Amino acid sequence: QLQLQESGPGLVKPSETLSLTCTVSGGSISSSSSYYWGCIRQPPGKGLEWIGSIYYSGTTYYNPSLKSRVTISVDTSKNQFSLKLSSVTAADTAVYYCATYTTSSGFDYWGQGTLVTVSS
């Protein structure tokens, strides 16, 4: 049973870079060929938005609306993957979730989520 845990600063200043780390337990990122490891966000009181995902091979997939600002990477030695979102504004304030995706099963494992507020 996979478990995902988000970690990162809860407050980021406008124009700076938001960094989120997702730690995976119960399975290895490098050997799980079925999974895409990704991030989804939810602004307060609003719906879900897929940010991007990375395959175990390192291939990345980004939401075109965020692509110019997003980088997702994997650290197999720590069994972690990370999100960086640059040039943030108040519109990037949201609960950020780590989640795994399989073609057949959708987003089947989720972290508990972490609220990131963009404010000076």
Place this chain on the structure above:
Amino acid sequence: QSVLTQPPSVSGAPGQRVTISCTGSSSNIGAGYDVHWYQQLPGTAPKLLIYGNSNRPSGVPDRFSGSKSGTSASLAITGLQAEDETDYYCQSYDSSLNTWVFGGGTKLTVL
């Protein structure tokens, strides 16, 4: 404006049956991509409720069912219970946008 359209709210009395629609287009649901459904209780992460259009993960009651036809999909909940009162989201893939997409969400109220 979400690529997948859901009604903002639906309601039903305890014991009744309700359905939540998810309307897409020829570049997502109509293109044959699977639809998945999620249930999100207040203050918690979404939970996979239905995958691959109509399959239930282990532990999901059979009161929940999913279907897909053409460019739309539906989530049906029978025998409504108070604990079903929460938010539901559909999700698929869009080949024009090259993104995984979510519906805007539907709030279910149990009267």
